[in-house]
Amino acid sequence: MSQVEQARPPRWRTRRPVPPALGLCVAVVYPVASLVFRLRYRHADRIPPTGGVLLVANHVSVLDPLACARLVWDSGRVPHFLAKDTVFAGLAGTILRAAGQIPVSRGSSAASSSVHAAKAALDAGDVVVIYPEGSVTRDPDWWPMQARSGVARLALTTDALVLPVAQWGPQRVHDYHTKRLHLRLRAPVDHLVGEPIDLSEQRARVRAGAPLSGELLREVTDLLMTRVRDQLGELRGERPPAQFHPRPAGRALPGDLPGNAA
Template sequence: MTRKLRRPGYGERVGWAWGIVIAVLYVPFSTLVKIRYRNLEKLPQTGPAIVVVNHVSHVDPFLVAKMVLDGARRPRFLAKDTIFAVPVVGAAMRAMGHIPVKRGSVDARESLAAAVQSLAAGGVIVLHPEGTVTRDPDGWPMTGKTGAARLWTLSPDVPVVPIAQWGVQQQIDLYRKKVKLVPRPRHVLSIGDPIDLSAFRDRAPNAAALHEITEVIMRRLRQDVAELRGVPAPEGKLFRWSRATRKGAG
């Protein structure tokens, strides 16, 4: 079902920038892609949340953002800092509450601090832990980066809410330069119960703990994606991709 929770006078206010994006991007996306939601009511209606999502397509961030907006919340993405350098776009990104991230630098700590501040103010932070569209041969969630785990250790009382998604990549795959809009691509997004990370509350946030937390998050996403696809989740390790893997495959 695709019952929206947002209605006039209800939910977080989105502001002018989101208003433009909704009109320019999300209305056309609703026409081009058949979007279906499951368990939209599981998105916390008040208070902070860390939302983690598997990444299947270059266009799925738009669909995830639309789901969060339809769930009466305002999503705040951690996005590459280069996007914020684009004139007009950068100003709009900041107005929407998104947070620039410069990977592999001290500035990444500043991004986490900004995300923690947003959570403290009751915001919803959305992350794709894989950091890129999955390269798993069968589309399963891959190993993740530790950003979501680091953010949770800094805000351990905030729920980590998983969103599993599947579908649009079968017709829109920019890696393979495939874009097929007829028939309309079908995309399903499903919100799960918060991930139980209580075993890590008393652990020091060292590298080992961060990787273990990330493993728990990604395995949960893989299980939720399996349920969405109606097939058993693969056993064994998560797929690990790197530029060396890509070169080896070539």
């Protein structure tokens, strides 16, 4: 065991307190993810035991949150996901909100509330998981498509550690492109947690009064997603494409973050 691993406090301690709603979510998600996925982590110890962390991940399946939630939980932290507000209806929505999950509203006066809530969570020292593509990638080979820039707003306006995460495998169970569910047990799923992304220069520019212009947001968004894309190439043992797959034109996609400058 490395010195870094020895220095980490017990996971049960870094996850406290666990409210009842979160405990219920864990009781459901943990065994389901264990049955459906055979999870394999690379460098999960890069997720620190304390402090605000923004996990930036690629999106290959609607089942991604199940697998990524296990990654964060198994690392001794509690995940807070941004999810479509339609998921927060009824009793399930009440439980998700009480568990600290963050609804994403679109097309309303509350459209920016999700970004503010995510920022507040990061400032409070929580782990926030975001899929900047806003929806499962439309790339036929599952490489990332062009991302929305809400992730850059969060990265530039907080002091949170920003970690790129590549994930590969959930699409084997649910193929979003064909809308088919391939029921199987213990499908292999890999996560690669990258080194923290240094945004000190860009953050200094913002603190000095530079506006959050579309150019700056696009620069940071592409920087983050390039790291994620390159790590995905490492996981897959393939060379990633040089460009991001374009987003479908003329319409929003499910899960798009509001208030973004594309």
